Amino acid sequence: MNKRAFLATSALVGLMPLTALAAAKTPARGPVLLTVSGAIMRSNRGALDPALDQMMAKHGLKFDRAMAFDAVDLYRLPAVTIRPTLEYDAKPHTLSGPLVSTVLAAAGVALDGAFTIGLRAVDGYNVNVSLAELQRMRMLVATHMDGKPLALGGLGPLWAVFDAGAVAPYKDQPLKERFAQCPWGLYHMDVQKT
């Protein structure tokens, strides 16, 4: 065996366990982007862990069980597209993602029930809106803006947003106030029976 062939072979052999390791470590799921808790009928995780669920604990959340969604879970839900003029740059942008109500239905929430939904963002910003109003607004859990995934550090990775320029009474409010019910960096939804 010449030196070059030997090096190539040993490189391959050396890589094989790494490749196997990488395959074994490839996560079946991506990072959880959204946790839904409260009056849900479907769950895939247990109680809030005050030690390890640091951000949720800091934001005072409590739950016995919750439904956690990763990006793929959210991409699998039917998406809708809106094109509101945003307050940030006063320009129209295309936003897409599942409706909040579609995500809630995936957590087993009856859409004709009387619920108030807490929409909580990574900076602690929270709004409480009735499920009926969220449906009337057609509030999205936006995953994409102008065809690109929203970024953590920008408005994402998820943004609860609706076409505020198309729905009364929001459409009659100044552009700078229209999106007050739209937490960027959305990461948790609390379903409260009302």
Ligand SMILES: Nc1nc2c(c(=O)[nH]1)N[C@H]1C(S)=C(S)[C@@H](COP(=O)(O)O)O[C@H]1N2
């Ligand atoms: N995560 C998060 N989302 C938010 C806010 C916020 O402080 N944090 N402010 C809200 C309000 S009151 C308005 S008017 C708009 C614009 O506020 P912003 O400039 O803080 O994003 O976003 C809404 N969404």
Ligand SMILES: [Mo]
């Ligand atoms: Mo605001």
